Amino acid sequence: xxxxxxxxxxxxxxxxxxxxxxxxxxxxxxxxxxYRQRHHTELTAAAQLARDLAAHKVIALDLATIGGSPLTDPxxxxxxxxxxxxxxTVVPFRNMLFVTLAAAYCETQSIxxxxxxxxxxxxxxxxxxxxxxxxxxxxSLRLGATRDTAFKLHTPFIDKWKSEVVALGLELGVxxxxxxxxxxxxxxxxxxxxxxxxxxxxxxxxxxxDPLPYA
Amino acid sequence: xxxxxxxxxxxxxxxxxxxxxxxxxxxxxxxxxxYRQRHHTELTAAAQLARDLAAHKVIALDLATIGGSPLTDPxxxxxxxxxxxxxxTVVPFRNMLFVTLAAAYCETQSIxxxxxxxxxxxxxxxxxxxxxxxxxxxxSLRLGATRDTAFKLHTPFIDKWKSEVVALGLELGVxxxxxxxxxxxxxxxxxxxxxxxxxxxxxxxxxxxDPLPYA
Numbered sequence: 124x125x126x127x128x129x130x131x132x133x134x135x136x137x138x139x140x141x142x143x144x145x146x147x148x149x150x151x152x153x154x155x156x157x158y159r160q161r162h163h164t165e166l167t168a169a170a171q172l173a174r175d176l177a178a179h180k181v182i183a184l185d186l187a188t189i190g191g192s193p194l195t196d197p198x199x200x201x202x203x204x205x206x207x208x209x210x211x212t213v214v215p216f217r218n219m220l221f222v223t224l225a226a227a228y229c230e231t232q233s234i235x236x237x238x239x240x241x242x243x244x245x246x247x248x249x250x251x252x253x254x255x256x257x258x259x260x261x262x263s264l265r266l267g268a269t270r271d272t273a274f275k276l277h278t279p280f281i282d283k284w285k286s287e288v289v290a291l292g293l294e295l296g297v298x299x300x301x302x303x304x305x306x307x308x309x310x311x312x313x314x315x316x317x318x319x320x321x322x323x324x325x326x327x328x329x330x331x332x333d334p335l336p337y338a
Numbered sequence: 339x340x341x342x343x344x345x346x347x348x349x350x351x352x353x354x355x356x357x358x359x360x361x362x363x364x365x366x367x368x369x370x371x372x373y374r375q376r377h378h379t380e381l382t383a384a385a386q387l388a389r390d391l392a393a394h395k396v397i398a399l400d401l402a403t404i405g406g407s408p409l410t411d412p413x414x415x416x417x418x419x420x421x422x423x424x425x426x427t428v429v430p431f432r433n434m435l436f437v438t439l440a441a442a443y444c445e446t447q448s449i450x451x452x453x454x455x456x457x458x459x460x461x462x463x464x465x466x467x468x469x470x471x472x473x474x475x476x477x478s479l480r481l482g483a484t485r486d487t488a489f490k491l492h493t494p495f496i497d498k499w500k501s502e503v504v505a506l507g508l509e510l511g512v513x514x515x516x517x518x519x520x521x522x523x524x525x526x527x528x529x530x531x532x533x534x535x536x537x538x539x540x541x542x543x544x545x546x547x548d549p550l551p552y553a
Contacts, residue, residue, distance in 0.1 A: 183400040189442045215445035216438050219482045223431050223438060227404045230430035251482035259481050263474040267434045267466035 126236040127152040128177070129225050132169030134322055135240040137302045138292035139280060143238055144176050145295060152234060153177035154225045158186040158217070164310060168303040182224045186214050218251040219260060226264050226274065238277045244285045244321060254281050285321055286328040293331060300334035311336035341451040342367040343392070344440050347384030349537055350455040352517045353507035354495060358453055359391050360510060367449060368392035369440045373401040373432070379525060383518040397439045401429050433466040434475060441479050441489065453492045459500045459536060469496055500536055501543040508546060515549035526551035 128143055130136045130153040143151060153173040155166055166181065173179040222239065229237055245252035261276045268274060280288055292299065304322045305312035312319050314337040326333040343358055345351045345368040358366060368388040370381055381396065388394040437454065444452055460467035476491045483489060495503055507514065519537045520527035527534050529552040541548040 181403070183403045185398040185400065188396070188398045189439065189446060215442040215484055216479070216482055217442075219438050219478065220435065220442070223434050224404065227430040227432075227435070231404060250484065250486075253481070256478065256481040259474065259478040263434065263471065263478045264431070266468070266471040266474050267431055269430055269465065271465075 124236065125150045125152065125232070125234050126238060127154055127225060127229050127232075127234045128238040129221060129240070130155050130169050130173060130177075130179075131240075132165040132167070132172060132303045133318075134292070134299065134302050134304055134325070135242050135280060135285065135288055137172050137299075138288050138295070138297050139238055139240040140172065140176055141292060141295040141297045142279070151177040152180055152228075152232065154180045154182060154228055156184050156221045156224060157181050158184045158214075158221075164308050165303040168301060172298070172301055180228060182228060184220060184224060186217065186220075189214065216251070218249070222260060222276065223264070226268075229274070230268060230272075235272055235274050236277060237275070238279070240280050240288075241278055242280050242283055242285050242288055252281075254278060257281075285325040289325045289329050289331070293329065302335070304335070309338065311338045313338055339451065340365045340367065340447070340449050341453060342369055342440060342444050342447075342449045343453040344436060344455070345370050345384050345388060345392075345394075346455075347380040347382070347387060347518045348533075349507070349514065349517050349519055349540070350457050350495060350500065350503055352387050352514075353503050353510070353512050354453055354455040355387065355391055356507060356510040356512045357494070366392040367395055367443075367447065369395045369397060369443055371399050371436045371439060372396050373399045373429075373436075375523070379523050380518040383516055387513070387516055395443055397443060399435060399439060401432065401435075404429065431466070433464070437475060437491065438479070441483075444489070445483060445487075450487055450489050451492060452490070453494070455495050456493055457495045457498055457500050457503055467496075469493060472496075500540040504540045504544050504546070508544065517550070519550070524553065526553045528553055 126143065126149065128140055128151060130140055132155065140153060155169040157166055170179055225237055241252035250256060257276050257278055261274065264274050265272065304318045306316040306318045307313040312335055314323065323333060341358065341364065343351065343355055343366060345355055347370065355368060370384040372381055385394055440452055456467035465471060472491050472493055476489065479489050480487065519533045521531040521533045522528040527550055529538065538548060
């Protein structure tokens with residue numbers, strides 16, 4: 124049965140795509156959201172990563188009209204990890220919008236299984252990365268679908284730490300050098316933002332060098 | 339306390355704005371979604387209608403990238419009401435996307451009360467116009483918000499027929515000649531699409547002439 128995955132081009136969702144591919148020989152649709160992110164390199168990475176494994180669909184969402192986050196507003200500075208202001212990078216309901224857009228595309232393709240890659244590290248700062256939220260969202264999507272469906276949101280990594288996801292990805296041969304993580308959208312990556320800091324820590328705990336170049 | 343309303347510029351949400359204004363002297367934010375609708379006249383109507391009663395915010399959402407509906411795809415024909423194919427005009431999860439975008443804007447403005455105008459007539463064709471759906475969505479929004487909030491979705495017209503909404507609106511002095519309903523996006527309105535047919539029936543049952551010109 125065809126399934127879909129929300130693929131950002133980052134470490135976690137890319138590992139999920141490789142994992143999903145190891146679990147099924149059925150077709151996979153990889154969905155990426157073009158939300159005019161500061162780090163547009165993420166989308167390019169997603170397209171390249173999906174190429175051999177999945178059909179790739181990009182959906183546009185102009186989050187800039189809502190405002191409120193440095194990830195979509197070039198006038199706002201991305202905070203350094205050391206500042207412990209991860210919450211400042213949040214676009215309200217970003218995940219919910221992404222998942223609902225992906226679900227809308229799934230409905231047009233008669234796909235009822237959508238895979239998402241929240242991980243345990245996201246839990247404390249991001250309330251919309253917790254399973255009670257996804258349980259509720261799954262019910263909302265079932266109730267709001269055009270027709271009665273058993274639509275399902277799969278979050279197989281939700282209890283895994285990022286370091287465990289990397290360990291799994293290294294086993295599966297994920298080309299981490301092609302993934303994109305840095306909030307600043309730079310290549311080489313900045314190494315200072317929260318996303319870079321978490322990524323580097325995940326590789327360090329696996330005693331493996333991150334293949335990505337850093338500034 | 340400031341509240342927000344999702345204002346399409348159509349008959350139901352405009353009546354809701356007039357009703358809300360009759361209930362409170364606090365500020366109101368009217369939110370309209372620019373989803374590249376075929377009937378862009380609807381957005382112009384919304385801006386004009388909001389002018390004296392509320393602050394007006396337009397949020398962009400490019401539903402064309404999802405596809406599947408004649409309301410966003412100019413190559414698809416809008417079905418006539420007589421064809422009983424109302425379901426063909428559905429963009430999957432359109433209401434859910436609209437409400438979530440509006441909720442995101444509400445979060446940036448610290449607004450916790452959002453008013454929506456589904457009516458009883460929408461019930462049979464549109465599953466996302468039923469209260470169980472909104473109850474679930476309200477929970478999802480509370481669980482997914484950046485911070486713990488008592489966010490509330492108000493649907494005061496959900497048990498009212500469109501004819502009752504018009505009756506209320508006539509009492510409140512809603513300028514129905516400025517509202518927009520026709521799916522074809524025409525002025526004068528086509529009078530043949532499902533939206534026109536429902537509107538005309540609502541006025542007829544009140545034995546009042548619709549002030550809108552028809553082709």
